[in-house]
Amino acid sequence: MVWRGPMASQALEQLIMQTRWQDLDYLIVDMPPGTGDIQLTLAQKVPLAGAVIVTTPQDIALIDAKKGIKMFEKVGVPILGLIENMAVHVCNACGHIEHIFGADGGRKMAQEYGLNWLGALPLSMDIRQQADSGRPTVVATPDSPAAQLYRDIAIKLAAQVALRAKDFSAKFPTITISKDT
Numbered sequence: 540m541v542w543r544g545p546m547a548s549q550a551l552e553q554l555i556m557q558t559r560w561q562d563l564d565y566l567i568v569d570m571p572p573g574t575g576d577i578q579l580t581l582a583q584k585v586p587l588a589g590a591v592i593v594t595t596p597q598d599i600a601l602i603d604a605k606k607g608i609k610m611f612e613k614v615g616v617p618i619l620g621l622i623e624n625m626a627v628h629v630c631n632a633c634g635h636i637e638h639i640f641g642a643d644g645g646r647k648m649a650q651e652y653g654l655n656w657l658g659a660l661p662l663s664m665d666i667r668q669q670a671d672s673g674r675p676t677v678v679a680t681p682d683s684p685a686a687q688l689y690r691d692i693a694i695k696l697a698a699q700v701a702l703r704a705k706d707f708s709a710k711f712p713t714i715t716i717s718k719d720t
């Protein structure tokens with residue numbers, strides 16, 4: 540669908556507020572990149588436990604990730620950590636590993652911004668095929684090294700949420716928009 544920001548924001552709000560979510564442990568919303576209406580709506584209208592920044596290692600992606608970090612800081616949403624996606628390419632033919640987007644961009648950024656480093660995921664044909672076929676890697680090949688990477692990230696993330704649970708007062712942030720921001 541082609542929607543303007545306000546319509547997309549409304550649809551997101553409706554989806555989150557008017558769905559009969561069953562006994563959820565966590566509700567994770569995968570956001571498109573950017574710092575637009577959708578991200579702001581989520582930050583304003585939904586009591587978030589926190590945000591997770593996912594970035595690829597190259598500079599141009601890191602610039603976007605930095606904007607995201609700034610936005611969530613501004614609206615008072617804690618950042619639970621940073622995940623580097625497509626950190627390395629694993630060759631399907633010989634298994635050799637290549638840093639096609641550069642090495643450690645996300646890890647360095649996490650250090651620079653004092654964020655928790657949650658882990659790195661490879662650019663892998665298996666992960667892509669499994670996800671596209673509706674059986675994510677942790678289901679399709681639970682004993683694979685890639686599935687272990689996902690579990691490690693999930694455990695670190697759950698720990699971050701648990702650590703912050705005390706502050707979970709469903710307090711809505713105050714958003715101020717001025718010409719200089």
Ligand SMILES: [Zn+2]
Pocket residue numbers: 630631632633634635
């Ligand atoms: Zn190869």
